[in-house]
Every structure is written in C-alpha cells, then in structure tokens.
Amino acid sequence: MDEVLLRSLTPRVLTILVRRGADFAAAEDAVQDALVEALRVWPDNPPRDQQGWMVTVAWRRFLDAARSDAARRRRESLISVEPEAPDPGPAxxxxxxxxxxxxxxxxxxxxxxxxxxxxxxxxxxxxxxxxxxxxxxxxxxxxxxxxxxxxxxxxxxxxxxxxxxxxxxxxxxxxxxxxxxxxxxxxxxxxxxxxxxxIDHPEVAGLLALMLLHHARRAARTAPDGSLVPLAQQDRSRWDTRLIAEGVDILQAALARDQLGELQAQAAIAALHADAPTAEETDWPQIVEWYDELVRLTDSPIVQLNRAVAVGEADGARAGLAELALLDTSLPRYTAVAAYLRERDGDLSRAAELYAEAAQKAPNLAERDHLTRQAARLNTYRSR
Known part of the structure; x- marks a missing residue:
C-alpha cells in the first residue's frame, strides 16, 4: 500500500466533500472511513482511479452518517439533490x-x-x-x-x-x-x-528556502550524546550541500521579484551562514544589514535581540551589549544572549552567572543542558 499516495489524496477528497455540502468534521470522519476501506481493499483490488474511488466511498459514508443522524435532517434537501455515487470527474x-x-x-x-x-x-x-x-x-x-x-x-x-x-x-x-x-x-x-x-508568491518560496537552509544543518546540530552544538562549533562537512544549493536557488529567484518579505529576509540570513566555509568567515556585516531589513519589516523585539548578537559579531561585543541594553530584559533568551556577549567581552565571571540564570529560564531540556554546560565551562576555566 502506497502511504504517500493515500496521504496526498486525503486533502483533495476532504475538500471535495466540503464543497458538496458536508461540514468539515463530518467530511473528515468520512474520509478517514474511506482510508480504512482503501487499506482493506486496495492490496487485492486496486482501483484505476484512486481519487475517484476515494471520493465515491467517502461520499457514501457521509450520506449514510447524515441520514442516520436526526440532528442533520435539515441537510436532507441538500443531500437529496446529489446522486448516490457521483462521478468524481477531474478535480x-x-x-x-x-x-x-x-x-x-x-x-x-x-x-x-x-x-x-x-x-x-x-x-x-x-x-x-x-x-x-x-x-x-x-x-x-x-x-x-x-x-x-x-x-x-x-x-x-x-x-x-x-x-x-x-x-x-x-x-x-x-x-x-x-x-x-x-x-x-x-x-x-x-x-x-x-x-x-x-501559490506563486515570493514569501511562500522564501519559507521553503528558509526551511531547506535550516534543515541542511540538522545532522550537525547535536552531538552523539544528544547535546546541542552551537552554529559556530558545528562540523560543516555534515551540512547537506544539496539542500543548501536548492534553498539558495529558490531564495535568489524569490528575491529577484523585488517583493521583499520577512521570510525571504530570514532565508537570506540563513543563506549567509550556509555560505561561510568556517564560522570565522561568516559575513556578519551583511547579516546585520539583513537584520536591519527584518527590523524594518517586523519591528519585532526578538529580531532586535538577534540583531544585537550579529552586531556583537560584526563590530565587537561592546557594540552588541550596547544594542542589547536598549531592549526589554524580559525577552525570551535575553539572558542567554547577555551571557554570550559578556563572555565575548572577557567578563567570564558575570557571563557564568548569566548562563546559569538563563538555564533556569530555558524553554526545553536540551537548551537548559547546553546553558548549564556553558556556565560550568566558564566556572572551571576561572578556577584554574
């Protein structure tokens, strides 16, 4: 049984039923019944028109359920004008x-x-x-x-x-x-x-490019023990160059349409990270420029927080801390960013304290463990 085919048919058949008058919940139940029937029948007797078969079976299931439910008799005038087994036709x-x-x-x-x-x-x-x-x-x-x-x-x-x-x-x-x-x-x-x-829209393409560029780094994001590996420390030979190339191609085509949106700008930042052979060769000044575009597009405090990190990389930790001082300290991951920039500035004692504080606020276990390790690393270094 081709599971991919069944999953691709599900939204098409569901929407056809809704267009014919079924409410969403009833239509979804009918499609699930048709899927169960397909799993039973298709291995021995596969239909030539899979979508037509699914539409016919699901519609019959909907009719049976609707007619047996007294609360839905108001629908019978609509249901009665539809044939028992409609010709699915092209959809x-x-x-x-x-x-x-x-x-x-x-x-x-x-x-x-x-x-x-x-x-x-x-x-x-x-x-x-x-x-x-x-x-x-x-x-x-x-x-x-x-x-x-x-x-x-x-x-x-x-x-x-x-x-x-x-x-x-x-x-x-x-x-x-x-x-x-x-x-x-x-x-x-x-x-x-x-x-x-x-949908032929550059922001839709921008989202796909952003996903591909992030997904390309997936294999390098965690160590064998499951701990997080920061971007700067990732083994870039493990990045998926095929996905990176596809993401960059999609992004360039979207940007060429000159309708810049938030997702395209995010993808551009991801592309600059992916393009750098090493962390040291990252084009941070250009990344700051893209964050400037994102701030203009979104006015998001989270974007401004990420921009502070980029400024710290491009112009030095002191410049990043100056940008950070302009932001609300209650922002998610604010303390983690402050810890990182303090460490870059050489204030290891304060950075260790902030890493420990950030660990207590971490939204998930993996991030908490990472921040705890950072605090422990600095405390061990200072005690030598």
Missing part, C-alpha cells in the same frame, strides 16, 4: 488543497490547534502520530483536533484566506522538529513544497 487538487490550508489556519484556532488540524487534514497524519510528535496522550490530541474541527465546521470556502497565517502555521510545524515516529520538519517541508505549486 483541481492544488486549489482544493489550498482552500484546506486556509481552513486549517482559521483565525479562531489557537496556533497549537491550527498545527494539529493541518497535520491531520492536509498532512494526512493519524491522531496517534500527531500525539506522539507532540509527546501528549492520544486522547488529549483527539480532543484538541475535535475542538478544532467543530470551530471550522461551517466556515465558507468562498472567502479569501490569509496566506501569512498559513505560512506561520507551517513554520510552527517545522520548528517542532522531530519526536516520536513523525519527522515534523520533513513533513513541513513536504507541505510547503505542495503549497508552492498552488
């Missing part, structure tokens, strides 16, 4: 999938719910797979997805969707990385590639 798969992206990025959903619903409806992952990826019980994830489906049920497909929200959801998926048996970073790249076939 604009990319357009259908695009509408499904917009639905899953509904503004009423929390970011976590939007990500879960996108993985289920567009990615075709099971609730169990999504729960394992998020390290939560399957029942918890099922409730989250059910609530999300209830919220988007009845949403109209004739309203324009917010592409920026869709891109944010996909980037959230990518940043979850890998856990359980689902590689969410790879899944996000797959979905973003799919989106680029439906």
């Amino acid at each position: 604009p798969g990319s357009d259908d999938t695009l509408q499904l992206y917009f639905l899953c990025a509904h503004p009423s959903l929390t970011p976590a719910s939007a990500v879960a619903l996108t993985l289920r409806a567009v990615g075709g992952l099971t609730t169990r797979q999504i729960a394992q990826a998020y390290l939560v019980p399957e029942a918890t994830m099922a409730q989250r997805i059910s609530r999300a489906k209830r919220i988007v049920s009845g949403a109209r497909f004739d309203q324009p969707g917010d592409v920026a929200t869709v891109l944010r959801v996909l980037y959230l998926v990518f940043n979850e990385g890998y856990s359980g048996d689902v590689d969410l970073a790879s899944e996000a790249i797959r979905l973003t590639r799919q989106l680029t076939t439906a």
Whole structure:
C-alpha cells in the first residue's frame, strides 16, 4: 500500500466533500472511513482511479452518517439533490488543497490547534502520530483536533484566506522538529513544497528556502550524546550541500521579484551562514544589514535581540551589549544572549552567572543542558 499516495489524496477528497455540502468534521470522519476501506481493499483490488474511488466511498459514508443522524435532517434537501455515487470527474487538487490550508489556519484556532488540524487534514497524519510528535496522550490530541474541527465546521470556502497565517502555521510545524515516529520538519517541508505549486508568491518560496537552509544543518546540530552544538562549533562537512544549493536557488529567484518579505529576509540570513566555509568567515556585516531589513519589516523585539548578537559579531561585543541594553530584559533568551556577549567581552565571571540564570529560564531540556554546560565551562576555566 502506497502511504504517500493515500496521504496526498486525503486533502483533495476532504475538500471535495466540503464543497458538496458536508461540514468539515463530518467530511473528515468520512474520509478517514474511506482510508480504512482503501487499506482493506486496495492490496487485492486496486482501483484505476484512486481519487475517484476515494471520493465515491467517502461520499457514501457521509450520506449514510447524515441520514442516520436526526440532528442533520435539515441537510436532507441538500443531500437529496446529489446522486448516490457521483462521478468524481477531474478535480483541481492544488486549489482544493489550498482552500484546506486556509481552513486549517482559521483565525479562531489557537496556533497549537491550527498545527494539529493541518497535520491531520492536509498532512494526512493519524491522531496517534500527531500525539506522539507532540509527546501528549492520544486522547488529549483527539480532543484538541475535535475542538478544532467543530470551530471550522461551517466556515465558507468562498472567502479569501490569509496566506501569512498559513505560512506561520507551517513554520510552527517545522520548528517542532522531530519526536516520536513523525519527522515534523520533513513533513513541513513536504507541505510547503505542495503549497508552492498552488501559490506563486515570493514569501511562500522564501519559507521553503528558509526551511531547506535550516534543515541542511540538522545532522550537525547535536552531538552523539544528544547535546546541542552551537552554529559556530558545528562540523560543516555534515551540512547537506544539496539542500543548501536548492534553498539558495529558490531564495535568489524569490528575491529577484523585488517583493521583499520577512521570510525571504530570514532565508537570506540563513543563506549567509550556509555560505561561510568556517564560522570565522561568516559575513556578519551583511547579516546585520539583513537584520536591519527584518527590523524594518517586523519591528519585532526578538529580531532586535538577534540583531544585537550579529552586531556583537560584526563590530565587537561592546557594540552588541550596547544594542542589547536598549531592549526589554524580559525577552525570551535575553539572558542567554547577555551571557554570550559578556563572555565575548572577557567578563567570564558575570557571563557564568548569566548562563546559569538563563538555564533556569530555558524553554526545553536540551537548551537548559547546553546553558548549564556553558556556565560550568566558564566556572572551571576561572578556577584554574
């Protein structure tokens, strides 16, 4: 059984059912029933038209469920005008999938719910797979997805969707990385590639380029013991040059359209890191220029925090600390940045204190362990 094919059919069939009048929750249940039936039937009797078969079976499942549910008798006038087994005919798969992206990025959903619903409806992952990826019980994830489906049920497909929200959801998926048996970073790249076939926009291309450039460094990000390896210390021979080349090509084509956006600017920074043969050869002045563009585009305090690091690399630690002093000390990772710049400035005692303080605020265990090691390293150096 071709799992990739089934996952690619899921969003197309789901959207066709919604267009025919099924609410999102009922349509999603019907498509899942059709998937189960496909797993049972296809190995011995594969259909010539897989999508048509899935549409027919899912629509019948929806009709059966709708007619047996007294609460949905209001729909019978709509249902009765549809044939029992409609001819699926050609379907604009990319357009259908695009509408499904917009639905899953509904503004009423929390970011976590939007990500879960996108993985289920567009990615075709099971609730169990999504729960394992998020390290939560399957029942918890099922409730989250059910609530999300209830919220988007009845949403109209004739309203324009917010592409920026869709891109944010996909980037959230990518940043979850890998856990359980689902590689969410790879899944996000797959979905973003799919989106680029439906939307010809430089920011969509910018997101794909950004993902590829970050993903290219994945193998070098952790040591054999699982500890984090900072960018400057990574073994660059382990970076995936094929992904880097593809990301740079996509980015250059996007930038050539002269419609600069936040994701393209982020990708440009990632490309400059990827282009440097060694950490010492990184073009920090140009990275600072790109951060200036990002500040102009977003006015984000987090971007300004990252810019302070870049200034510290380009113009010296004192210059970076001066930029940092202009920012709110409650920003996430502010203390870690302060520790790094203090160390670069030679104030090892204060840097060790700040690393230890930052470790207590770390958002995850890997980062906490890394910051704790940094504090211990400086304390050991000072005691010699």
